Amino acid sequence: MATISFKTIPINNSTVTSAARLGELAISSIPKIIETPAAMLYVRSGVVPDVTYDFVPDNVTRLLEIPLGSLVESMNNLENAESYANFARLVDPIYCPFHDSLVEVRPGGNGNLFSSLWTKSGRKELNIDRFKKLIQLVQPTMYETMFDGDTPFDKTTDKRFTKDRERSRRFLEHSLENQAISSNLIIPLVGGHDKRHRQLYLTEILRLLPTYEKNIFGISFEGIHAYGPSTEHINLDAIKFVIEETKSKLNEHPNLLYTMPLLWRPDNVIRGIDLGLDLFSGAYIPYISDRFVILTFQYNKDMPSTSTRTDYNINAKEYFNGKQALLTNCECYACKNYTQSYVYHLIQTKELLGRTLITIHNLYHYHGFFQEIRKNLRNNTWNEYRIMILEQYAPSQQK
């Protein structure tokens, strides 16, 4: 496995209570440092949905997010190639979250010796040996350890919470104790919405941290939602306390990387950064692109605000004769070369190129947004910037 290191730079911003921070992720297998906060590039079955690597815009952070669920079905093919990178011919660093942000996780799929992954074709059980094998085959740059996390809000009993902690802890120890897969771990912090159980689990993790400081690379906030489409509209303010309290207890470890799986709508990205998260799932882009949604929110104050909308659906009759680009003045390949009516026509005739052009634009827009986020954090203009984004999503109430 590649060696990785993460260094954080706190932000001085006296006008807003925010845990926002900048970070630098150095990975031995690539020459360039990855700056955070950053969105990852979501990959399924070895490819970015609907786009070939050549057409991924240059401003996209080349850190691949490959959920284990999308791999478990191709395990046999993987066994014939030496590693996933060989199999899919990938050169960029890989993070493997356990679950897929695009697919809903249903309750009741876990046992004492296994956890379930949910894929497009249903539930796949993964016991600790298969989990280990999969990680060895994929050889991710970093990965999230197996966990339970089946703790739906308002429906979880005390007994279930205890099982959740016991199993997640056992799975974690299995990763820590197996030398072949014991580096660069992201630890899922479980305990649902229950303050006491989250605290109990965190205490166990804090006890492990000194011994395994070299193995544990970051923290992922888990057990808070059930993944899938509903997370696009999650109310982050309502679960803020869960994250804030945990993070305050981890203050002595400033260089742990923080992440959380979610369909990260842009205004929630701002809230996530205020909570001090460093790495964001990129699953929002294939999610909206699949639905023909074009991002148009103003992420840069120099961008002419050509529309009052944050996004729109190109699969609407009004674009039949649209002579403009998907977004006027956008510098992406799709916008510089094609019109709305052309993309509309491609969708109507079910040509894959339609989704490709939509994805190119959305990737460019979303990752351009993250570039601006980092710039504003660096320049101490975070407070103005966050208000500019939040106001577009909920005019005049979200300051």
Ligand SMILES: [Zn+2]
């Ligand atoms: Zn564009």
